[in-house]
Amino acid sequence: MNLALLERLTSLCSVSGDEKQVREFIKSQLPPECEAETDNIGNLIVFRKGKNTPKNKVMLCAHMDEVGFIVTSITEEGLLKFTAVGGISPSAVFGRRVRFADGTIGVIAAKAVHMVKGDDKDKQPPLDELAIDIGAENKAEAEKLVSLGDCCYFENDFYIFGNNFLHAKALDDRMGCMIMLEMLKNESEYDLTCVFTVQEEVGLRGAGCAAYSVKPDFAIVLESTTACDIAGSEDENKVCCLGEGAVVSFMDRSTIYDRELYRMAFDTAAEIGVKCQTKTKVAGGNDSGAIHKAAGGIRTTAISVPTRYLHTASCVAQLDDIKAVEKLAAAMYKKLCNL
Secondary structure (H helix, E strand, C coil), X not given: CCHHHHHHHHHCCCECCCCXXXXXXXXXHCCCCEEEEECCCCCEEXXXXXXXXXXXXXXXXXXXXXXXXXXXXXXXXXXXXXXXXXXXXXXHCCCCEEEECCCCEEEEECCCHHHCCHHHHHCCCCHHHCEEXXXXXXXXXXXXXXXXXXXXXXXXXXXXXXXXXXXXXXXXXXXXXXXXXXHHCCCCCECEEEEEECCHHHCCHXXXXXXXXXXXXXXXXXXXXXXXXXXXXXXXXXXXXXXXXXXXXXXXCCCECCHHHHHHHXXXXXXHCCCEEECCCCXXXXXXXXXXXXXXXXXXXXXXXEEECCCCCCXXXXXXXXXXXXXXXXXXXHHHHCC
């Protein structure tokens, strides 16, 4: 696991539909042995020749985009009205600092608690009642810094705390990108195809295109998934737990996963000595939803890092879980190459 690389990846702006920063950085980190191409929607498809040609073509996949915000209008007072790009709860944004790609800083603003009256004190204002304050005096001044359609993202704050817990924005899915990039840096026993996808957070759009281009026999999606292992959540409602290893799903809202690959993941984890857990709630989804039904059907599995507080400025993961996903992904890749 390369923490310095992960920190750099999470610091970049890559709101859905505007993934250039992350894509160009990943390209700059690829060794010369890799062949890379960017397709028309923006996916980065990377191939590295291995020592041997496998029986099956296996595609590893992780998405480059993150949730964020897009400016929809500018008020006469110089405040920016916006909407979310991807699934963001209004409760996660009030008072948060955001940054635009050019470095412009803003704060997501609403009425202070002292100014809220009656029943409104207990209500979370919807996004369309919020605004971004960039410190402009008026509309003309704001327009010098920001244009309609510009995107911004949560400000990053990357650090380790507690029992090897990691705090950062965009761990969904820069952890998957980091794992694939590290795999590409080393010579593999078999040919290696990694796809860094776009627009996962707004409908799995890039993955479907990439699957038709690559046409693999198998796909392994590297992701993060919601962990609700906090006070107030019990049993299956915890979904998965930090510290219990890689998460392998049997079903979510977009995919019923290949049963043989589901069982194989747990068997492989036991063989290599890493923790592995199932996702106990049918919720969420990932690029598997587009991949498994593309190009005549692709046998697909997802291996995820359990992560608290997804789609906020304060995603939290555990370092040992990231290592478990890294090891399990590499072992599963080798197995699927010759299944």
